[in-house]
Amino acid sequence: MKRLLVVLSRVVTGRRTTPVILGLFLLVYIGVAFFTEEALVTLMMLTRRVPLLLALLAMIPLNLAARLVGDLRLELRRGRALAGHPSGPLDGLFDEEVRLAGEGRLAELEAWLAGAGYRVKRGEERIAAVRGISAAPWRLLFRFGQFCLFLGILLSLTTRAVVREAVIEGEPLPAVAGAGQVQGIRLAAEPGGLILNKSLTVTVAVPSAGGGRLRSFGLYPPGLLNGAFFYPRYLGLAPLVQFHAPDLAGEAGSYYLLMLYPPGREDSATIPGTPYRIVFSLATSPGDEDPFLSGKYVLNAKLFRGEEPVAEGRLPVGGALERNGFRVAVPEVRQLVQTDFIRDSGVLLIWLAAALFAAAVPLALLILLLAPRREMLFRASGQEVIGYSRAEGRVRRHNGVFHEALDLSAPH
Amino acid sequence: MALAVKAMTLVLCWGGICLGLFRAFGGARRTVLSGTLAGFAGGAVLVVALAAAVPATALAATLRGVLAVGFLLLGGVAVTHLYRPAGATLDISGPAAVPPGRWPAVLTSAAAGLVTAAVGGGVLGALPLGPDRLLPGAITLAIGLTLPFLAVAGERRLPVALLLTGEALLALVVGLLLLLSSSSLGLDLFAPLSMKVMKLIHDFIHQFFESMLIPDHPFFRNDVWTYIGYLFSNSVGFWGGLALWLLPPLLLVLGLLRKPLPSVAHIRQGAQRRKLLASFLRARRWQLVVPWLTVLVLAGAVYRSTHPATEYWDPKPVPVSAGADGTVVLPVKDGERDLDDGRIHKFALRDGEQEARFLVVMKPDGRYAVALDACAICQPEGYGQAEGTVICYYCKTLIPLETVGQPGGCNPVPIRFTASEREIRVARQELVNAWVSTVQAGARVPGGKR
Numbered sequence: 001m002k003r004l005l006v007v008l009s010r011v012v013t014g015r016r017t018t019p020v021i022l023g024l025f026l027l028v029y030i031g032v033a034f035f036t037e038e039a040l041v042t043l044m045m046l047t048r049r050v051p052l053l054l055a056l057l058a059m060i061p062l063n064l065a066a067r068l069v070g071d072l073r074l075e076l077r078r079g080r081a082l083a084g085h086p087s088g089p090l091d092g093l094f095d096e097e098v099r100l101a102g103e104g105r106l107a108e109l110e111a112w113l114a115g116a117g118y119r120v121k122r123g124e125e126r127i128a129a130v131r132g133i134s135a136a137p138w139r140l141l142f143r144f145g146q147f148c149l150f151l152g153i154l155l156s157l158t159t160r161a162v163v164r165e166a167v168i169e170g171e172p173l174p175a176v177a178g179a180g181q182v183q184g185i186r187l188a189a190e191p192g193g194l195i196l197n198k199s200l201t202v203t204v205a206v207p208s209a210g211g212g213r214l215r216s217f218g219l220y221p222p223g224l225l226n227g228a229f230f231y232p233r234y235l236g237l238a239p240l241v242q243f244h245a246p247d248l249a250g251e252a253g254s255y256y257l258l259m260l261y262p263p264g265r266e267d268s269a270t271i272p273g274t275p276y277r278i279v280f281s282l283a284t285s286p287g288d289e290d291p292f293l294s295g296k297y298v299l300n301a302k303l304f305r306g307e308e309p310v311a312e313g314r315l316p317v318g319g320a321l322e323r324n325g326f327r328v329a330v331p332e333v334r335q336l337v338q339t340d341f342i343r344d345s346g347v348l349l350i351w352l353a354a355a356l357f358a359a360a361v362p363l364a365l366l367i368l369l370l371a372p373r374r375e376m377l378f379r380a381s382g383q384e385v386i387g388y389s390r391a392e393g394r395v396r397r398h399n400g401v402f403h404e405a406l407d408l409s410a411p412h
Numbered sequence: 413m414a415l416a417v418k419a420m421t422l423v424l425c426w427g428g429i430c431l432g433l434f435r436a437f438g439g440a441r442r443t444v445l446s447g448t449l450a451g452f453a454g455g456a457v458l459v460v461a462l463a464a465a466v467p468a469t470a471l472a473a474t475l476r477g478v479l480a481v482g483f484l485l486l487g488g489v490a491v492t493h494l495y496r497p498a499g500a501t502l503d504i505s506g507p508a509a510v511p512p513g514r515w516p517a518v519l520t521s522a523a524a525g526l527v528t529a530a531v532g533g534g535v536l537g538a539l540p541l542g543p544d545r546l547l548p549g550a551i552t553l554a555i556g557l558t559l560p561f562l563a564v565a566g567e568r569r570l571p572v573a574l575l576l577t578g579e580a581l582l583a584l585v586v587g588l589l590l591l592l593s594s595s596s597l598g599l600d601l602f603a604p605l606s607m608k609v610m611k612l613i614h615d616f617i618h619q620f621f622e623s624m625l626i627p628d629h630p631f632f633r634n635d636v637w638t639y640i641g642y643l644f645s646n647s648v649g650f651w652g653g654l655a656l657w658l659l660p661p662l663l664l665v666l667g668l669l670r671k672p673l674p675s676v677a678h679i680r681q682g683a684q685r686r687k688l689l690a691s692f693l694r695a696r697r698w699q700l701v702v703p704w705l706t707v708l709v710l711a712g713a714v715y716r717s718t719h720p721a722t723e724y725w726d727p728k729p730v731p732v733s734a735g736a737d738g739t740v741v742l743p744v745k746d747g748e749r750d751l752d753d754g755r756i757h758k759f760a761l762r763d764g765e766q767e768a769r770f771l772v773v774m775k776p777d778g779r780y781a782v783a784l785d786a787c788a789i790c791q792p793e794g795y796g797q798a799e800g801t802v803i804c805y806y807c808k809t810l811i812p813l814e815t816v817g818q819p820g821g822c823n824p825v826p827i828r829f830t831a832s833e834r835e836i837r838v839a840r841q842e843l844v845n846a847w848v849s850t851v852q853a854g855a856r857v858p859g860g861k862r
Contacts, residue, residue, distance in 0.1 A: 016495045023491060030484070033608055037789055037821070040615035098677040156623055197633040219627040231625045262630045307841075342625065350624065387677065399673070403685060406677055 017063040061151040068143045075136045082128040094388035102385045102410025109409050127378045132371040138364035145356030148349045156346025168336040176341045178226035180206040185335040187292040228341040235261035239333040246325035277304045374398040385410045418595050422532045425588040430563030432584040436576040437517040447518045451525020452556035459533040472598035486586045490663035535596045573698040580702040583661050587706040594716035602717035607807035610649025661706035724796025729760035734840035742836045756797045768847035780831050781817030783824030788850045825850050
């Protein structure tokens with residue numbers, strides 16, 4: 001049992017654990033790709049459903065957390081050792097450890113190391129020399145970012161729940177979003193936008209303690225409503241369609257939800273209880289403003305009986321199309337946004353990971369390139385000198401200084 | 413000419429593999445010689461036997477699978493090499509870096525010979541063995557059995573400092589086998605790899621957008637979307653595939669460069685320290701030779717894969733139109749065109765601003781197939797015809813002619829039709845709907861066809 005715990009502890013803290021697990025997932029992906037074109041989606045589905053894969057994925061954040069704690073402890077121990085605070089054995093704190101016979105000559109060493117550009121701190125029987133800036137904080141942030149990323153992926157895979165509903169002007173919010181009324185939907189041009197060139201504002205009146213308040217939801221970042229992210233997917237229209245055909249008694253009228261954005265995209269409305277179907281698209285001419293921006297909608301309508309086209313034409317909102325005894329009228333339209341309401345506890349962690357990477361990677365690289373940390377510690381003990389050395393960059397030059405410092409403290 | 417080029421590739425690759433084997437197992441030259449000869453002869457016999465027993469495409473798929481396993485194995489070894497404990501140092505002890513032993517030498521050289529014979533046979537066209545394939549078969553066998561003797565002599569002329577570790581030997585053998593296989597459409601691994609990478613990137617970005625709740629493309633600035641669209645293009649598949657393709661030898665290089673310099677701090681003479689470090693660095697430079705050579709060899713394989721010597725039959729689409737009843741009628745014989753000739757015939761039907769391309773072919777079993785000149789997965793770059801197969805120009809997937817007309821994968825999207833002795837009839841609506849729904853449906857989604 002003890003042995004098993006030791007093995008488990010090694011696996012959890014090992015620096016090869018995460019790459020090995022990612023390699024296994026790559027192999028599973030390759031295997032899946034032999035059988036399906038949707039390999040990534042299938043792998044995600046398999047990971048959700050197969051406990052072994054899920055356990056393997058869960059092992060990654062666990063491993064990264066363990067390594068984060070280990071790295072932090074290592075940095076603190078090294079810092080204490082260099083600062084001259086009493087500390088235990090220095091195993092694993094430095095890249096190199098050398099024991100030489102000699103009396104130390106710490107005073108000469110101090111002057112020489114200072115001349116070589118190191119910041120020197122001398123104690124009674126020890127000298128610490130440091131140069132450059134430590135990238136450790138940024139490295140730890142990067143590790144924390146990795147932890148957040150994989151924990152986010154794990155949570156996202158296991159907890160994500162998506163409900164797609166239409167949010168329609170003037171209508172109550174879908175049940176999944178809780179109580180509230182959609183006050184307006186507005187698409188506006190954003191010519192100066194860095195990434196997006198349009199902004200979407202969905203204004204919702206939600207009940208609150210004071211009676212009610214207005215909340216606005218845009219494109220990005222998505223807002224939270226009733227614990228779910230408000231993720232607008234497609235724009236559309238809900239026209240009131242009135243239809244009459246020669247072989248039908250009376251007129252049928254109803255609202256239909258049509259995903260017609262961007263202009264040119266087609267969607268169809270099937271008239272219930274009849275063989276008729278109307279295919280709509282938004283009519284535009286070159287140079288026309290986006291109808292969703294102008295609010296002026298003209299529809300192209302193609303009427304089919306079964307698969308047979310029976311009428312076709314342009315249909316301005318408020319007008320009617322009449323052909324061969326058929327009549328299609330659209331007295332009014334309402335704008336709608338097809339929206340995903342997403343409950344997912346991993347998204348925030350993944351965003352946090354992205355922010356941490358964006359901060360940590362450039363700074364760590366800059367430090368490693370411009371002023372990498374180089375450290376030496378010499379301890380004199382009787383007739384023995386112990387030298388420790390470590391460098392995050394410019395290793396060869398630092399080693400040269402270290403060797404010469406050893407020559408000085410323990411001459412041949 | 414093409415046969416000579418392919419034979420030359422076989423000479424270079426098999427010669428390189430033999431040299432590597434003799435250098436790696438420096439103390440067991442006779443054993444390696446016997447192993448390579450036996451392996452190559454065994455491989456040749458096996459290929460001949462299998463070629464008689466199974467279809468050529470199945471045999472090629474099997475060989476491709478073996479090569480893929482070798483490539484994955486190399487990747488695994490390279491990653492292990494990178495994560496080897498930091499204390500491990502370079503072996504600079506002598507010319508044989510692989511630990512000597514009879515059985516490893518026999519097994520390694522026999523396996524290398526076996527696979528090379530099989531791949532070499534495939535490359536020279538000996539897979540579908542028949543009377544007209546005797547010459548390639550004989551050339552393969554002659555090259556295979558002669559080269560090991562020459563390699564014994566050649567290996568002695570290599571610099572003594574050029575050591576081959578187990579990882580380097582594996583990299584060299586796999587790299588040369590992949591170069592050899594890239595000469596044959598059926599055995600090439602790079603084209604399917606780049607296709608899979610492109611698909612992975614496409615799926616990843618799509619999932620990333622969904623996971624991070626990023627808005628759909630109509631809300632993006634056009635120039636930003638153009639940059640994002642670049643991630644779904646052919647070239648990203650190529651560069652991504654290339655990165656993966658070269659990763660194993662580059663990881664070997666990185667592993668060697670990351671090896672810590674030996675500790676010389678205990679040496680009190682500066683000159684001695686510098687001498688020891690210099691000898692270490694020199695040894696490391698020599699050890700880098702084979703991984704870098706493998707990078708070059710694999711780059712050569714990519715070149716061969718992207719510039720195949722095969723010429724495809726790819727007729728210009730003939731414009732056609734539908735009659736009043738909405739049917740496109742294609743006479744079986746029309747002037748010089750003969751739909752029964754076993755070659756693909758392409759047609760283009762214009763519907764408004766759209767053009768639907770489709771092809772008609774008489775399959776080897778005597779039945780017609782009508783299909784779009786596009787599949788449901790790739791961008792619609794169309795198909796060319798090589799012997800017994802059609803190839804998707806976009807992903808370079810080879811599709812046996814027998815399976816054209818069947819749905820799925822990268823097969824051309826089948827179209828319903830009726831055939832008589834004199835004509836083939838296809839419904840215009842069917843063609844246009846199939847083209848719009850399968851080829852253009854993805855045009856507005858990330859990675860969709862453009």
